[in-house]
Amino acid sequence: MNPSTTTRRRRVAAASAAVALAATGLAGATALPAAAHGHGPVPTPQVVNPGFEDGLTGWTVSGSQGTSSAAKTEDGGHDDSANRLTEWSASAYRATVSQRVTGVTKGWWTASAWVRSGGGTGDGTAAGTLTISGCGKAASVSVPDTTQDGRWVRLAVSTRATSGTCTLAITTDGPGGAWLNADDVALTSGVVGRAVRGGDLSSVAKNEDLGAVYRDARGRVGDPVRILADQGMNLTRVKVFVNPADGYNDVAHAVATAKRAQRAGMRVLVDFHYSDTWADPGAQKIPSAWSGDTPAQLAEDVRAFTTSAMRAFVRAGVRPDYVQVGNEINSGMLFPWGQTWDVDPSDGVDGAQFDNLASFLTAGSEAVTAVSPSTKVILHLTNINQGTGALTWWLDEITARDVPFDVIGLSYYGYWHGSLADLQDAISTTSARYDRDVLVVETAYPFTLADDTPTWENTIDQPSELVSGYPATPAGQAAQFRAVQDAVASAPGGRGLGAVYWEPAWTDVAGNGWDPADPTSGNAWENQAMFDFGGRLLPAARDFAPTAADRAAEAALGLHVARRR
Numbered sequence: 001m002n003p004s005t006t007t008r009r010r011r012v013a014a015a016s017a018a019v020a021l022a023a024t025g026l027a028g029a030t031a032l033p034a035a036a037h038g039h040g041p042v043p044t045p046q047v048v049n050p051g052f053e054d055g056l057t058g059w060t061v062s063g064s065q066g067t068s069s070a071a072k073t074e075d076g077g078h079d080d081s082a083n084r085l086t087e088w089s090a091s092a093y094r095a096t097v098s099q100r101v102t103g104v105t106k107g108w109w110t111a112s113a114w115v116r117s118g119g120g121t122g123d124g125t126a127a128g129t130l131t132i133s134g135c136g137k138a139a140s141v142s143v144p145d146t147t148q149d150g151r152w153v154r155l156a157v158s159t160r161a162t163s164g165t166c167t168l169a170i171t172t173d174g175p176g177g178a179w180l181n182a183d184d185v186a187l188t189s190g191v192v193g194r195a196v197r198g199g200d201l202s203s204v205a206k207n208e209d210l211g212a213v214y215r216d217a218r219g220r221v222g223d224p225v226r227i228l229a230d231q232g233m234n235l236t237r238v239k240v241f242v243n244p245a246d247g248y249n250d251v252a253h254a255v256a257t258a259k260r261a262q263r264a265g266m267r268v269l270v271d272f273h274y275s276d277t278w279a280d281p282g283a284q285k286i287p288s289a290w291s292g293d294t295p296a297q298l299a300e301d302v303r304a305f306t307t308s309a310m311r312a313f314v315r316a317g318v319r320p321d322y323v324q325v326g327n328e329i330n331s332g333m334l335f336p337w338g339q340t341w342d343v344d345p346s347d348g349v350d351g352a353q354f355d356n357l358a359s360f361l362t363a364g365s366e367a368v369t370a371v372s373p374s375t376k377v378i379l380h381l382t383n384i385n386q387g388t389g390a391l392t393w394w395l396d397e398i399t400a401r402d403v404p405f406d407v408i409g410l411s412y413y414g415y416w417h418g419s420l421a422d423l424q425d426a427i428s429t430t431s432a433r434y435d436r437d438v439l440v441v442e443t444a445y446p447f448t449l450a451d452d453t454p455t456w457e458n459t460i461d462q463p464s465e466l467v468s469g470y471p472a473t474p475a476g477q478a479a480q481f482r483a484v485q486d487a488v489a490s491a492p493g494g495r496g497l498g499a500v501y502w503e504p505a506w507t508d509v510a511g512n513g514w515d516p517a518d519p520t521s522g523n524a525w526e527n528q529a530m531f532d533f534g535g536r537l538l539p540a541a542r543d544f545a546p547t548a549a550d551r552a553a554e555a556a557l558g559l560h561v562a563r564r565r
Helices: 005-022 204-209 224-231 251-263 295-315 354-371 388-400 420-434 474-490 539-544 548-557
Strands: 060-063 071-075 083-088 093-102 107-118 128-133 139-142 153-161 165-174 179-189 196-200 235-240 267-272 322-325 376-381 407-411 437-443 496-501
Touching: 071 093, 083 093, 083 165, 093 179, 107 128, 107 165, 128 153, 128 179, 139 153, 139 474, 153 420, 153 474, 153 548, 165 179, 196 437, 196 539, 204 251, 224 251, 224 539, 235 251, 235 496, 251 267, 251 295, 267 295, 295 354, 322 354, 354 376, 354 388, 376 388, 376 437, 388 420, 407 420, 420 437, 420 474, 437 474, 474 496, 474 539
Parallel strands: 196 235, 196 496, 235 267, 267 322, 322 376, 376 407, 407 437, 437 496
Antiparallel strands: 060 093, 071 083, 083 179, 093 165, 107 153, 107 179, 128 139, 128 165
């Protein structure tokens, strides 16, 4: 990610090129089976009339006085089915449609439904919830606002059952005009959880050196890394440039930040840009030290740099859980030799450089594994708003060349990259096609449209740029971040690992702008941090807090939070 206005224009141009080339060409549910009694398979509890094809038969309707009639069935269900549940009233109301499901055995169980909603509270807080209760500790998940494109989103929530009957409930509690659709309700064994609840803290070191002060939600000054860890953030992402102009985001600073994160109980994701500055679809500039090298030499440059950096992490006692080999590499890396589309027609090199790109990625991946065999390699893509075809076109070329990698990384910013349904489509399609887990390695949302750096405009600064249903307020930021996390965890296929918030601690400090070569450049991102303009923690950070299901998903992935030292 590069929040500069210049790069934003480049991103649009690159995305347009991606469309032309792309034309040529269930997430989050960790498998933890419920315990069976005796021998044989676990019987599947049956939800009666799960698709509402028989009206409300099998379901119980309740609500605030005079509004129980707010629940009904209508035509136009999910996946072309005939019916759907609708909850709506012209005046403020609470309506619940519920069902008790028997035959539940002890262990983890997940309630899921396909949902749509809108017209909520106005501050981004959801009016609708999906709840599982009665068989263990009650657990709920908020129904996201889907008015951005009106498409259905899968939602899921889990509990550890200790008795044989679970109650599934779909509730709307909101103002007049709030509405909710639901369809295809299910109860299945297993757990859905946000195994990764991460944040990119690459800018913290420079911010602190330039005088930044961070405060917790009560206003107490503290270490931003520990403040976020105390909220439940369990993974820190750190970016690495080769030879940055300002001396930050180099290997030494990345290792130091990673050590702080590990001491706070978090895991580590290292993001290699393979450039001296930001790398994204419109800019993948060769490091100055590698300038003039042939493609074969560049592959060895990547291998040597990655090996050296990984050894530095390991020597410091940090064995990263994940490493990105490249950052937002839809267009390739190390331009022009590793381009996948022709970003600059004037350079005389066309974009069909997949063989070179594959050699660069393979060199980086092999170097990671040679130093730290347990570390998982991520290939990071963006522009999912261009459709899954743009992703599969690229990944087909990479997998055909046998590039070794473990996880698909995605950037998802709701104001650029489409709806939550688009996000789920990208996760489900790629995880199934390539048999890899998917991690959203970048996401963010503004808590205000005001600008703390008047000399440098914010990347998102207009109401028209926002996601429908999510205002630029502290509550709207929190609601959007949680909606993204839940969409990732609930996506069909069970392979969505979680989400990493991009630069939650990059507040506005003079000298720490977007351009490492220009200390006068401003921060275009401070209105999307998780600390306000006074350095105080915002409500969105509370959405790092783990549920019991999140903890179970962490453990299943081997991401349980380390004991603090």
